Amino acid sequence: xxxxxxxxxxxxxxxxxxxxxxxxxxxxxxxxxxxxxxxxxxxxxxxxxxxxxxxxxxxxxxxxxxxxxxxxxxxxxxxxxxxxxxxxxxxxxxxxxxxxxxxxxxxxxxxxxxxxxxxxxxxxxxxxxxxxxxxxxxxxxxxxxxxxxxxxxxxxxxxxxxxxxxxxxxxxxxxxxxxxxxxxxxxxxxxxxxxxxxxxxxxxxxxxxxxxxxxxxxxxxxxxxxxxxxxxxxxxxxxxxxxxxxxxxxxxxxxxxxxxxxxxxxxxxxxxxxxxxxxxxxxxxxxxxxxxxxxxxxxxxxxxxxxxxxxxxxxxxxxxxxxxxxxxxxxxxxxxxxxxxxxxxxxxxxxxxxxxxxxxxxxxxxxxxxxxxxxxx
Numbered sequence: 001x002x003x004x005x006x007x008x009x010x011x012x013x014x015x016x017x018x019x020x021x022x023x024x025x026x027x028x029x030x031x032x033x034x035x036x037x038x039x040x041x042x043x044x045x046x047x048x049x050x051x052x053x054x055x056x057x058x059x060x061x062x063x064x065x066x067x068x069x070x071x072x073x074x075x076x077x078x079x080x081x082x083x084x085x086x087x088x089x090x091x092x093x094x095x096x097x098x099x100x101x102x103x104x105x106x107x108x109x110x111x112x113x114x115x116x117x118x119x120x121x122x123x124x125x126x127x128x129x130x131x132x133x134x135x136x137x138x139x140x141x142x143x144x145x146x147x148x149x150x151x152x153x154x155x156x157x158x159x160x161x162x163x164x165x166x167x168x169x170x171x172x173x174x175x176x177x178x179x180x181x182x183x184x185x186x187x188x189x190x191x192x193x194x195x196x197x198x199x200x201x202x203x204x205x206x207x208x209x210x211x212x213x214x215x216x217x218x219x220x221x222x223x224x225x226x227x228x229x230x231x232x233x234x235x236x237x238x239x240x241x242x243x244x245x246x247x248x249x250x251x252x253x254x255x256x257x258x259x260x261x262x263x264x265x266x267x268x269x270x271x272x273x274x275x276x277x278x279x280x281x282x283x284x285x286x287x288x289x290x291x292x293x294x295x296x297x298x299x300x301x302x303x304x305x306x307x308x309x310x311x312x313x314x315x316x317x318x319x320x321x322x323x324x325x326x327x328x329x330x331x332x333x334x335x336x337x338x339x340x341x342x343x344x345x346x347x348x349x350x351x352x353x354x355x356x357x358x359x360x361x362x363x364x365x366x367x368x369x370x371x372x373x374x375x376x377x
Contacts, residue, residue, distance in 0.1 A: 004031035008059065010048070011071035013037035016280035020245070021071040023196070028099050033063055041072040046082050053085060060086050067091055073246065076128030093246060094121055109170050113255050116163045120250040123156050171260070178264055186227070187354045188236045190262050192292065193271035194284040195242030198307040202271055202337035203239040223261055231351045238265070245287040252294055259295055267301050267353050268292070269346075274306035274334060278323055285324060302331065303349060309334035310341055 007030040011021040018037065025032050036056065038048065046053050047070060060068070067089045068082070074092040083090045091099070098118055105111045130152055191199045204210060207226040225238040238261055252259065262268055270288060274281070292302070304326055309317055317334050326332040331349065335342045 004029055005066035006031050006033045006063070007067045007069050008032070008034045008036065008056070008063070008065045009069045009071065010036045010038065010041065010056075012041060013039055016277065016283060017071065019280070021069075024071075024093075024096055024100065025069055028096055028103070030067065030069065033065060034059060041070070045078065046085070047072060047074055047078045048082075053082070057086055060088055069096055073248070076125040079125075080128065094248060094251075097244070097247070097251070109167070112163050112166055112170070116160065116167065117251050117255075119156055119160045119163070120253075123153075123160070124250075126153060126156060174260070186234055186236050188238065188261075188265045189267050189269060189350065189354075190238045190240055190265040191269050191271055192240055192262055192288065193242060193307075194273065194288055195244050197242065197271040197273045197284075198337050199239055199242065199271045202269070202305070202307065202335075203237065205337050205340065205343065206237060230347050230354065233351065233354055235350075235354065243288050243291045245283055247287070247291065249294065252291060262292065262297050263295055265301070267303060267350065268297060269303045269305050269350075271305050271307050271337075273308050274317055274320060275308040275311040278320055281320060282324065303346075303353065304329060304332040305346060306332065306334040307337055310336040310339045 007025060009021055009025055009032045011018055018035065022032060022035075036052075038052070041047050043049055048056070056068075065088065068086060068091070070082070070090060070092045072092060073094055074082070074090070079090050079092060098114070098121060101114045101117065105114045191203055193199050203224070203226075207228055209224075209226060223238050223240050225236050228235050228237055240259060240262060241255055270292075272281070272285060272288075276284065306317065306321070321327050321332065321334075331353070333342055333345055333349065335346055337343075
């Protein structure tokens, strides 16, 4: 049995944040030996207050963790200051998610997408690393050695250019596939949702596939498409990568060649884990809607599938639907991908929607963004 690397987790003192941070650490393969909960993680020098950093140093000295995981996006200077003070590798939220992406990437395209995201992450921190290297200091995070500034930047840019050209080629191949589906007359459905909402379980139930279902985050990083028949309509259904809160725009951009299927599809089934506590549910829905808006998905194409309805009562579902502002939405229904509850109604809704939808629209005909949602956290 391989021993997990140990970690001290620093996160917000909110139940939903703690739960998600623990899930991220577990998915990345880290064993948490201590959780430090804080109300704020945005102090200028370390992200934490200096008094808390001193306490953390004592804890690090006594427990000797392999890594400290900081559940927020750190500035390069904050990361360096923490690493220098604690003499331990620091992973912020972005770096942790990138590690998970790298572990789960299986297809050639998803591996390219991860590498592009990693290079964008590195580029955003390049200036500080070069500054520290020129001062003769060794950055305590992904050190750049003794690269000169121009060599360092050019190296990153050249690698990004090379990967981008490969992703553009893959994108053109996808466009050809879409045109082929259009000629044949296939209409399309895409599954979207927060990571671990049950998209893959629903995909398996609708298609008869046996794709891996896993409670860990980001088990789906590449799009899988299968043909199904709904009434008299032949349909292609795709499972896509899950969303997560505080996912930087450059990460969404890196996966754009995969996620663009959501833009071109005839309808998007947004899978929501309705069994989540209401505050967590609201946060996750906001994150999904932001991501869909960023991708330019038309709100009118979205079906809200409230999954895992078998885990809570009918009254709880109705209360949550009203709180989420979906009570009057005629494309919202509770389902259970596990028990099959209301899946026949979902298919009936899909049949009605798809009959009224034209075939796939190419980019110059794509609808304008119409998603409207309260973005306040």
